[in-house]
Amino acid sequence: MAKPFSQACANNQEIICGILERVFADKKSVLEIGSGTGQHGVWFARKLPHLSWQMSDREQNHAGIKWWMNDYPAPNLLPPIPLDVLNDHWPTAHYDAIYSANTAHIMPWEAVAAMISGIGERLVSGGVFCLYGPMKYLGVLDAKTNIAFNYRLQQQFAHQGIREFHDINGLATEAGLVLREDNPMPANNRLIVWQKI
Numbered sequence: 001m002a003k004p005f006s007q008a009c010a011n012n013q014e015i016i017c018g019i020l021e022r023v024f025a026d027k028k029s030v031l032e033i034g035s036g037t038g039q040h041g042v043w044f045a046r047k048l049p050h051l052s053w054q055m056s057d058r059e060q061n062h063a064g065i066k067w068w069m070n071d072y073p074a075p076n077l078l079p080p081i082p083l084d085v086l087n088d089h090w091p092t093a094h095y096d097a098i099y100s101a102n103t104a105h106i107m108p109w110e111a112v113a114a115m116i117s118g119i120g121e122r123l124v125s126g127g128v129f130c131l132y133g134p135m136k137y138l139g140v141l142d143a144k145t146n147i148a149f150n151y152r153l154q155q156q157f158a159h160q161g162i163r164e165f166h167d168i169n170g171l172a173t174e175a176g177l178v179l180r181e182d183n184p185m186p187a188n189n190r191l192i193v194w195q196k197i
């Protein structure tokens with residue numbers, strides 16, 4: 001197995017971190033859902049040492065995440081825990097912050113619903129959820145790159161696709177989360193912040 005590498009993470013970690021620094025300034029423990037390669041976890045744990053950063057993903061990604069973690073250890077970076085949002089084995093711990101990047105358009109819609117509902121249950125009151133990735137607004141994908149990306153996703157797997165912001169926000173509302181920020185990001189991505197009431 002080769003060490004996994006995501007060019008997108010290398011490109012976006014600095015700018016995402018700029019927002020997390022502010023939004024997670026008074027937070028202590030973060031659960032990351034869908035850590036992927038683990039690059040975001042190792043980067044954010046080093047840049048935000050006041051946070052305990054708990055990576056998670058489906059088990060097939062753990063070897064790669066651990067590889068990154070071993071190369072860039074940090075005292076506040078916790079080894080990945082298995083988490084498939086569609087099964088019942090969510091951590092029993094509660095968090096004051098949850099972060100997930102580029103997951104909503106990859107998971108089937110039922111998993112997006114399970115993820116947001118699970119987040120509502122695991123966030124403490126006042127806790128925040130940050131979701132990074134491309135988004136559709138009122139059915140419109142306004143960037144040509146996102147239209148092409150969405151087409152590629154749907155050709156690859158019919159259950160994938162860039163999600164409608166209002167649908168995700170509706171799930172968040174049902175889960176007791178209030179929209180706080182919708183930040184435009186480079187490469188036609190968004191970083192959306194909700195807070196548990």
Ligand SMILES: C[S@@+](CC[C@H](N)C(=O)[O-])C[C@H]1O[C@@H](n2cnc3c(N)ncnc32)[C@H](O)[C@@H]1O
Pocket residue numbers: 006008009033034035036037040057058061083084085086100101102103106107111
């Ligand atoms: C495109 S990758 C994004 C990885 C990383 N967050 C990033 O930004 O590069 C999508 C991630 O979603 C995770 N994922 C997909 N379905 C999932 C599910 N049902 N439960 C938890 N994670 C899931 C995948 O394992 C993968 O790590």
